[in-house]
Ligand SMILES: Nc1ncnc2c1ncn2[C@@H]1O[C@H](COP(=O)(O)OP(=O)(O)OP(=O)(O)O)[C@@H](O)[C@H]1O
């Protein structure tokens with residue numbers, strides 16, 4: 110029908126049809142897509158089935174999500190994550206700014222820090238921090254404290270230093286990239302109204318660098334969340350270590366690893382959403398900024414309610 | 417009544433590496449005067465302007481603004497470099513407007529204007545906002561106070577940039593080709609603001625290719641080529657009856 114209509118119209122008015130409404134658009138069909146989609150769905154179904162029929166106690170997976178041992182692991186993981194990222198942020202911003210300094214010693218120290226800690230595996234760094242007592246058996250600040258390194262360097266502190274200092278090196282690179290992305294004219298304009306150097310960095314350069322910094326920083330946050338599981342090797346009771354303690358007693362290895370997986374996924378999902386909201390907020394002074402994530406969410410919920 | 421000397425350059429030289437960009441510039445600007453600097457691209461106009469507020473350091477000669485050396489303190493026959501803090505205080509008295517506006521991209525028009533007064537002069541935010549609004553009104557942008565730079569036309573951005581410089585209540589305004597990156601139909605609105613400013617008695621040094629503006633507004637014109645002042649004088653003399661061959665060649669190319 111539609112095709113006939115079209116032909117008729119074309120015969121009568123060869124150039125431009127009088128009314129575009131009279132024409133029906135026939136979308137191109139993609140049979141290949143359908144075939145591919147079905148193949149993939151079948152394969153997925155087979156995979157799911159394999160796990161369903163396998164000898165896994167799914168009730169236990171769910172049950173262990175909220176047992177005190179695991180919850181404590183989650184708490185410790187989050188604590189380690191937040192403190193390491195805080196330490197990493199402080200070190201990262203500090204060294205990134207140092208690397209812009211006119212003072213060559215500061216530049217060199219900042220660059221050396223990044224070189225050292227990005228150039229070695231995190232796991233090795235963690236083990237070194239943890240075993241520091243072998244070479245320095247007492248920790249001394251003259252006149253203030255003196256204590257055995259073994260007492261001071263708990264698994265938690267070793268994990269915090271290892272992760273935080275390592276993160277700092279990556280964050281330093283991210284922040285430096287952000288600083289370099291800010292047009293030099295911004296600094297000149299700020300100098301021209303008489304702003305001192307430190308204030309220019311704080312009020313003009315870093316805020317504008319944020320838009321470049323936040324997305325990779327969010328990724329770094331999520332990467333760091335996963336890296337906290339390495340603290341398992343130095344017996345800090347983060348999530349994985351807590352699960353390990355339980356499954357060495359009851360042999361529900363896969364179940365507990367699944368429990369842990371669900372927790373990690375849930376946490377990374379929450380942080381991804383937070384990251385998106387933060388990016389939206391920072392995007393307000395940018396062209397083409399879209400409505401904030403929260404507003405989109407509210408709007409969608411409202412639509413659903415009225416529908 | 418003796419005229420007060422605002423900008424005084426004596427044999428100012430400046431090099432980038434081995435390349436001598438300014439080869440001994442002599443120049444004076446008195447209070448309330450508008451001096452236009454013209455010259456071919458790469459002749460050192462911007463560099464000289466940037467030396468006036470110490471965005472660049474001079475290598476030789478003397479350069480003073482309102483009686484005090486730019487970036488240095490003289491003690492006997494020695495010049496001591498000033499600390500960042502003191503350089504900032506000197507800069508705060510000199511407004512500068514750039515070819516590419518350089519508005520702070522993360523701040524609204526009003527926030528751009530009050531940034532200096534609040535952060536540098538330590539004026540209360542409330543008072544700075546009042547003054548800032550008055551300045552935005554003066555450049556015809558009171559209604560755009562809360563717009564971000566990306567949402568403004570080039571002409572509007574440049575007018576905000578002028579307001580931002582004026583907010584510091586400078587004794588001297590420097591303009592580096594303020595209309596060169598504007599669409600032709602937006603040049604007029606910026607030049608109008610500048611004319612207004614000139615007639616209010618502001619001392620101005622303007623690097624420009626707008627010969628019409630120079631003819632109408634300038635009290636003096638200097639033609640710089642290859643780091644030297646080639647010719648100077650009243651606008652109608654320099655523009656209408658240039659004495660030097662190089663000036664004639666330049667003017668016939670731009671007019
Ligand atoms: N930071 C710098 N480092 C090295 N060379 C520079 C620097 N700034 C400027 N120059 C050089 O100095 C010369 C003069 O530059 P300047 O910007 O002062 O010229 P101008 O007269 O303003 O030209 P235009 O009309 O194109 O703006 C140019 O050859 C330029 O390449």
Ligand SMILES: [Mg+2]
Pocket residue numbers: 461462463592593
């Ligand atoms: Mg220039």
